[in-house]
Amino acid sequence: MTSVSSPPRTIRIGSRKSQLALVQTYWVQEQLQKSFPDITFEVHTMSTQGDIILDVALAKIGDKGLFTKELELGMINQEIDFAVHSLKDLPTNLPPGLALAAITERENPADALVLHEKYKGLQIDTLPEGAVIGTSSLRRLAQLRHQFPHFTFKDVRGNLNTRMAKLDAGEYDALILAVAGLERLGMSDRVHQVIPKEISLHAVGQGALGIECRADDTELITILKAIEHPATRDRCLAERAFLRQLEGGCQVPIGVNTVITGNELTLTGIVASVDGQNLVQDSVTGEAKEAEALGIELAHLLRKQGATEILNQIFTEIQRGS
The missing domain is CATH 3.40.190.10 (Periplasmic binding protein-like II)
Structure with missing residues (x-):
């Protein structure tokens, strides 16, 4: 048969x-x-x-x-x-x-500065006072307000092409976008600056x-x-465990950076208030195979340093619609 x-x-x-x-x-x-x-x-x-x-x-x-x-x-x-x-x-x-x-496998997870033509050649720290910066991310907003309180920040929604059109039409002086998204759409030439992690830690899982x-x-x-991609998996599992332990959604000012060297993973995390006035940041290092445990450890570390109070205030503000 x-x-x-x-x-x-x-x-x-x-x-x-x-x-x-x-x-x-x-x-x-x-x-x-x-x-x-x-x-x-x-x-x-x-x-x-x-x-x-x-x-x-x-x-x-x-x-x-x-x-x-x-x-x-x-x-x-x-x-x-x-x-x-x-x-x-x-x-x-x-x-x-x-x-x-x-x-x-992760693309570059960093944030990018994309400028209006009139500011071509400048970087984020040389833009003039009052420059209108477009972002829909509370994470970016909080970290940039901390570093650059003299900028004006304005929400921007829509797909990438819509946002770019608004920038080029002069509604914004600059946008903060993900490097990875621009690269995947063949728009690498619009990246005027890859923003250093010292200014803005990236989103959990970005790239x-x-x-x-x-x-x-x-x-x-x-x-x-x-x-x-095993290395990317370990980095992202650490980041996601960190975020999960803090009970934060995507729209909470929580930023991360992860590096794997050999079998060792270093996770850096930040929790910031929306106005950029208060923030806590720290790092943990351990074996990459313990990625999720490292994320949990870092979350507990930041809670001891005041992250809980910052997050509670943010949730209250969001619920009030402020």
């Missing part, structure tokens, strides 16, 4: 519809297709709440799952098999039944892609592990 082999599996990838999200998702699709030529990988797009609500500051509409919830429902409802996220958008606590299956799928799909998890 001749056995009949089952047909190759078709795997459905979920993605947001933004240009950057699609560039990232098609890159993941390409990498997986190279490794598994007998499997069909299909891209399915959907809009998230964060893509639809563009006229309200992120901190005011509640950001837990703002760019991921619809994709996660798609996985739970068996409409898609896995989703590709900018890891910085993925909450540290995932819905029951879902798992972070793989983290891809890396997180791939989320159903926790019980062991076959798919094995496939996805083929494109995981």
Whole structure:
């Protein structure tokens, strides 16, 4: 009796519809297709709440799952098999039944200064007093207010091209954006300065892609592990454990920096008040295989130094709509 082999599996990838999200998702699709030529990988797009609500500051509409919830429902409802996220958008606590299956190699996680033409050649510390700086991130806002209280800060929403258009039209003198996003969209030439970590620590997971799928799909998890980058995984797991322990969402002024040397991981973290007046910062070092424990250790360290009081004040301000 001749056995009949089952047909190759078709795997459905979920993605947001933004240009950057699609560039990232098609890159993941390409990498997986190279490794598994007998499997069909299909891209399915959907809009998230964060893509639809563009006229309200992120901190005011509640950001837990703002760019991921619809994709996660798609996985739970068996409409898609896995989703590709900018890891910085993925909450540290995932819905029951879902798992972070793989983290891809990180691009430059730093923030970038992007200038209006009239300030070409300047850097962040040479911009004039009152310069209008656009950012939608409380993390960037808090750290930059601490360093440059003489600037004017203004919220900016929309996809990357929309933000750039507003900058070029003169609504802003400068924008603070992720280096990785600009590079992935072929806009490296717009980076006037990579902002040093001494000025602004980056977001948790920034520059890396997180791939989320159903926790019980062991076959798919094995496939996805083929494109995981172990060093990036360890760095990001440390950062996410730090953020989770502080119970902060993406829109809380928490910044990080991680370095791996050999088997040793150093995690630096900061918690700052929105006005930039109060901040606590420290570092921990240990074995990379203990990444999550290091993140938890650093969170406890900063709580002892006043992080809890800073975060409580921020949550109160957000709830009041200030």
